[in-house]
Amino acid sequence: MWAHAVAQPNIALIKYWGKRDIARNLPAAGSISLTLDALWTRMSVELYEGDEDTLSVNASANSEMQKRVSECLDRLLGSRRPKLNVLSESNFPIAAGLASSSSAFAALVMAVSRAAQLPGDPLSLARFAGMSSGSAARSFFGGIVELSAGQDEIDVFCISDPEDWPLRVVIAITESAPKAVGSGTAMIRSAETSPFYENWISRQDQDLHVAREAIAARDFGKLALVSEHNCLKMHSVMWTSRPPVVYWNAATVNAMETVRELRRAGVPVFFTVDAGPQVKAVCLPEACAAVRSSLAATPGVREVLVSGLGTGARPLDEA
Ligand code: PMV
Secondary structure, three states: OOEEEEEOOEEEEEOOOOEEEOOOOEEOOOEEEEEEOOOOEEEEEEEEOOOOOEEEEOOEOOHHHHHHHHHHHHHHHOOOOOEEEEEEEEOOOOOOOOOHHHHHHHHHHHHHHHHOOOOOOHHHHHHHHHHHOHHHHHHHOOOEEEEEEOOOOEEEEEEEOOOOOOOEEEEEEOOOOOOOOOHHHHHHHHHHHOOOHHHHHHOHHHHHHHHHHHHHOOOHHHHHHHHHHHHHHHHHHHHOOOOOOOOOOHHHHHHHHHHHHHHHOOOOEEEEOOOOOOEEEEEOHHHHHHHHHHHHOOOOOOEEEEEOEOOOOEEEOOO
8 A cells, every 4th residue: 555745845054064973874963944835755655565675756767866765764664674666756856956855755754654654753753864864854844943963863843833934935946957966975075075174063053053043033134144154164165075066056156146136235035055056045025026036037047946934744645
């Protein structure tokens, strides 16, 4: 029997970039993110009698994801587990810096917990998903979410419900091809080679503190400053890795400049960029139309998506 689940990707404002423990995929520091509502990954899974897991991602095979999915299933069900058929469908480009692994692994773990009737509260399931993709743990919760990185395990919780502060995220897509270097490999490279890495990690608590204060006070200007600063610090660590990890293209820089110009004109908006060339502009609802049209008119921007804040991963009951 098939079991289904859906999860939304999340976009970090205070970023996760670095692991405390590679084998357990524990993050070296905490992070804060926004769970989106307009983008989704639906996962359907069924236990079956075959010899190999099967995976279809948007109706195609995907060998890189296949390995990560099977490892995730081993962790959840043990290595003597039955095999599974897995169907994944997303309504946005995957592996292109739009946090598709966050929604994919959150939806996968939720669907498998239903198919195999595993007991599990969202936090326990989030911890499993986080072993496959650190950011996936955050997609178990909605609104604004904090992940705190303990020595042995993570904690994840909602710090602001979607309706409490209904921020909007306007995503400028500058390239939809999959990225050349995956975030897992790239962050290990950064830890080993960037001269800025230790400094980056040691200052995360300070940025988390400022972001938490800004969110509690609904202080958009304060959240804007700390989020852009944190994003640029992460990219500085990437750029100073050896070999360098540069996810930006010319349109990424153009879109960042559009956001800066809007802010200079008094529009409440700031940017963030993840492991890919897309620019995510976070704004207050009243600024959304202006942000959208300015980004759509920015040279090199191919498409613009708009999202509000969504809810955490959940099972779907359809057959
Ligand atoms: O969860 P991963 O392994 O795909 O890494 C996510 C890394 C960033 O998206 C760049 C930052 C973040 O906190 O989501």
